[in-house]
Amino acid sequence: MRAGQLPRWADYGLMPAINVVAAFLVSGLVVLLIGENPVEAVRILVWGALGWNEGIGFTLFYATNFIFTGLAVAVAFHAGLFNIGGEGQAYLGGLGVALACLALDRFVPWWVTLPVAVAGAAAAGALWALVPAYLQARRGSHVVITTIMFNFIAASLMVYLLVNVMAKTGSMQPETRTFEAGGRLPLLQSILPGVDFGSAPVNLSFVLALLSCVLVWVLIWRTRLGYEIRTFGASPGAAVYAGISPVRITIVTMLISGGLAGMMAINEIMGSQHRLLIEFVSGYGFVGIAVALMGRAHPVGIVLAAILFGILYQGGAELAFEMPAITRDMIVVIQGLVILFAGALEHMFRPLLLRLFGIIAAPASKPA
Amino acid sequence: MNILLRAASLVAAMLLMPVAMSPALAEPALVYSVGGKFDGSFNEAAYRGAEAFREKTGESYRDFEIARDADSLPALRNFANRGYAPIVAIGFNQAEAVGAAAKAFPEARFSIVDMVVTAPNVRSVTFREQEGAYIAGLLAAMASKTGTIGFVGGMDIPLIRRFLCGYRQGAASVSKDVRVLFNMAGDTPAAFADPARGAELARSQIARGADVIIQAAGGTGIGVLQAAADAGKLGIGTDSNQNGLHPGKVLTSIRKRVDAAVLDNFLDELSGEWTPGVHVLGLKEGGMDWVIDANNRDLITADMEAAARRAEADIAAGRIIVHDMARDGSCAP
Incomplete structure (x- = not known):
C-alpha cells in the first residue's frame, strides 16, 4: 500500500458502501421532513425490492437494463470518452431488435431469432454512435455534445418510423404489432427450475448482461485492443507516441459502447414488451452514466451498482405505493441523492478514510 | 466481528420482514399515466374527476402515479390484491398492463381511458x-x-x-x-x-x-x-x-371530459351499477364539449x-x- 492510497477492498467496497449509507441517511432526513417514518420507509423500500419473489424479479429486470447502459458508458470512459448518447443508441437498438423479431418470429423459435436480434441491436446502437465517433475522431467535435444531440435525432426518427411507417393502424399507441413466440425471450423462471419471480419480466437477457460483463472485462484488461483503449484514455499523447491511432481507437471504442447500449433493447423489447413502442428507453441510458461512475467502470462494480439502482427503481415504486405521502418525485430525490453521493461527492469521505487507515496502518509499518 | 455479523443479520431480517398489508377496502383507485398527476392536462382532469367524487359522496379513493410503463402492472395488481374497485387506469400506454391484470384478477373490476381492452371485467372509455x-x-x-x-x-x-x-x-x-x-x-x-x-x-x-x-x-x-x-x-x-x-x-x-369518465366509473361502482364494456364518448354523449363563460362571452x-x-x-x-x-x-x- 502506497501512501495516499486506500487498500483495494476499501476503495472498491467500503467507499461506495459509505456513500450509499450517507445518501440514505440524508434521504431519511427528507422523509422525516415530510412527516413520514424514515425507518419504515427504508423497510418498505428494501422489502419491496428484495423481500419477495416478484420484487426480486423486477429488481433484476431493471438491473439488466442498467448493466447494459452502464457497460456502454464504462467502455467509453476507459478511452477517455464521455458517451452520454446511451439513450438514443438504446432507442435505435430497439429498432434493430424489432426488425429481427418482426421478420423471423413467425417462422423460427426464439433461439434462432436471438442471435439475429442481438446482432441487430448491437449494429443499430453502434451505427448511432458512429457519426459522433467519426466527428470526434476526425473533426474534434466533442462527443458529449454530439451524442446528446443524437438522442434527439433518435427520438425524432423513432417517432417518425413508429407513427408513419411501422404502426398498427387503428391504435392510439405508436407501436408495432406484438411479436409471436419466435420473437419472445423466455422468462428466467421458465429456464431455472424451482425459481418463481411471479409476474416480473426478468428474462434471459439478464444472463446475456452478465455474459457481456465478462466479455467487457476480457476486452478491457486481457486484449491488445483493451490495452490500447486504456492507454489512449490515460494519455492520448503517449498513445500516439506508442503508435496507437487515436482515430481508430475513438471510433472502435464508440462503436463498442453504442453496441452495448443498443443491447439494452433486447431486455425491454424482446424480453418484456414484445413489441417496439415509443419512449421505451425512458431514462435508462442516462442512469447508465451514474451506474458506470458508481461501479468505477469495472464490470463487477457495474453489476453491483446496477442492482442498487434496480432496488431503487423497484423499491421506490413500492414505497410510493405504500406511502402515498411519498410521491414518485420524492423517489427521484432519493435516487438523485444516491447519484450525488456516489458520483459527484465520491471523494468526500476519502481524506477521512485515508487518515483512519493511516492511523491503523502506522503501527504495523514501524520497523520491529 | 461475530457480534457485528449478528447485528447485521438482525437488521437484514428486520428489513426483509413483510410489510403489513392494509385490509381490503372497497375503495376506488386511480392509476395516472406517466405524465404525472398535475400535468395540467389529461391526468389532472382524471384527478379532478376523482376529487369531485370525494366532494360529492364523502367517500375516499386511492391514486398512484407511475414513473414508467413497467410500473403499471404491479400497481394494478397491488390495488386488485387489496380489493380496490373499480381500478381506473388513465392513458393508452397502460392497455397492455390492464389486459394482463384483468386476466390475473377475473373478479376485480378495471377501467381504462383512451384505449379499448377487451375483457369481461374491463370498461374501456375512449373519446372522439x-x-x-x-x-x-x-x-x-x-x-x-x-x-x-x-x-x-x-x-x-x-x-x-x-x-x-x-x-x-x-x-x-x-x-x-x-x-x-x-x-x-x-x-x-x-x-x-x-x-x-x-x-x-x-x-x-x-x-x-x-x-x-x-x-x-x-x-x-x-x-x-x-x-x-x-x-x-x-x-x-x-x-x-x-x-x-x-x-x-x-x-x-x-x-375532453376525462374527469366525467372517472367520476362516472366511481359513482357507478358506489351504486352497484358498474358494467364492463366499451364507452365511446363524443359531443353527443357529453364526452367532448366547448365552453362559453364570462371570459369569452364577447368573443363568440x-x-x-x-x-x-x-x-x-x-x-x-x-x-x-x-x-x-x-x-x-x-x-x-
Whole structure:
C-alpha cells in the first residue's frame, strides 16, 4: 500500500458502501421532513425490492437494463470518452431488435431469432454512435455534445418510423404489432427450475448482461485492443507516441459502447414488451452514466451498482405505493441523492478514510 | 466481528420482514399515466374527476402515479390484491398492463381511458376528440380576420394528429380558403411540458398571419396561449377550461371530459351499477364539449354560436361525420 492510497477492498467496497449509507441517511432526513417514518420507509423500500419473489424479479429486470447502459458508458470512459448518447443508441437498438423479431418470429423459435436480434441491436446502437465517433475522431467535435444531440435525432426518427411507417393502424399507441413466440425471450423462471419471480419480466437477457460483463472485462484488461483503449484514455499523447491511432481507437471504442447500449433493447423489447413502442428507453441510458461512475467502470462494480439502482427503481415504486405521502418525485430525490453521493461527492469521505487507515496502518509499518 | 455479523443479520431480517398489508377496502383507485398527476392536462382532469367524487359522496379513493410503463402492472395488481374497485387506469400506454391484470384478477373490476381492452371485467372509455376539434376549427375559422389559423400540437403521436385533422375539417367547413398552419412541439414527452417552445411556435405562426391558434400540447400549450394573448391574437384552450387564463384572449376551450369518465366509473361502482364494456364518448354523449363563460362571452358572436350548435347537432345526428385519422392514418375526410 502506497501512501495516499486506500487498500483495494476499501476503495472498491467500503467507499461506495459509505456513500450509499450517507445518501440514505440524508434521504431519511427528507422523509422525516415530510412527516413520514424514515425507518419504515427504508423497510418498505428494501422489502419491496428484495423481500419477495416478484420484487426480486423486477429488481433484476431493471438491473439488466442498467448493466447494459452502464457497460456502454464504462467502455467509453476507459478511452477517455464521455458517451452520454446511451439513450438514443438504446432507442435505435430497439429498432434493430424489432426488425429481427418482426421478420423471423413467425417462422423460427426464439433461439434462432436471438442471435439475429442481438446482432441487430448491437449494429443499430453502434451505427448511432458512429457519426459522433467519426466527428470526434476526425473533426474534434466533442462527443458529449454530439451524442446528446443524437438522442434527439433518435427520438425524432423513432417517432417518425413508429407513427408513419411501422404502426398498427387503428391504435392510439405508436407501436408495432406484438411479436409471436419466435420473437419472445423466455422468462428466467421458465429456464431455472424451482425459481418463481411471479409476474416480473426478468428474462434471459439478464444472463446475456452478465455474459457481456465478462466479455467487457476480457476486452478491457486481457486484449491488445483493451490495452490500447486504456492507454489512449490515460494519455492520448503517449498513445500516439506508442503508435496507437487515436482515430481508430475513438471510433472502435464508440462503436463498442453504442453496441452495448443498443443491447439494452433486447431486455425491454424482446424480453418484456414484445413489441417496439415509443419512449421505451425512458431514462435508462442516462442512469447508465451514474451506474458506470458508481461501479468505477469495472464490470463487477457495474453489476453491483446496477442492482442498487434496480432496488431503487423497484423499491421506490413500492414505497410510493405504500406511502402515498411519498410521491414518485420524492423517489427521484432519493435516487438523485444516491447519484450525488456516489458520483459527484465520491471523494468526500476519502481524506477521512485515508487518515483512519493511516492511523491503523502506522503501527504495523514501524520497523520491529 | 461475530457480534457485528449478528447485528447485521438482525437488521437484514428486520428489513426483509413483510410489510403489513392494509385490509381490503372497497375503495376506488386511480392509476395516472406517466405524465404525472398535475400535468395540467389529461391526468389532472382524471384527478379532478376523482376529487369531485370525494366532494360529492364523502367517500375516499386511492391514486398512484407511475414513473414508467413497467410500473403499471404491479400497481394494478397491488390495488386488485387489496380489493380496490373499480381500478381506473388513465392513458393508452397502460392497455397492455390492464389486459394482463384483468386476466390475473377475473373478479376485480378495471377501467381504462383512451384505449379499448377487451375483457369481461374491463370498461374501456375512449373519446372522439376529433369532434371537439371540429368545433374548434369551425369557431377559429369564423373568428379569424386574416383567413389563417394555427395549431400547435405536443408530441407527434396519433392522438394529436387526430385532433389536428378534426380541426382542419372544421375550418374547411366554413371556407375552403382558410389556411391552417400547424406545428408539433417535438418527438419526446418533453414536448408536452415546454411552454417556451409553445410560445415560440405560436409567435412564428402569428408572424405568418395566423390570428387564432389552438393548443393541443398540455403544458406546452400554456406558452401558446400566452404568446397569442401577448400579440393581441386569440388562443383556444384544450382538455380543461382555459378561458380564464387570459380573459378575452381565449376564444374557447375544448374539453375532453376525462374527469366525467372517472367520476362516472366511481359513482357507478358506489351504486352497484358498474358494467364492463366499451364507452365511446363524443359531443353527443357529453364526452367532448366547448365552453362559453364570462371570459369569452364577447368573443363568440351569435352567428358563431349558432353555427357551432348546428354543427354539434349535425354531428350528433350523424349528418356530419368527422373523420377519425387513427382509423386509416390519413387526414383527408
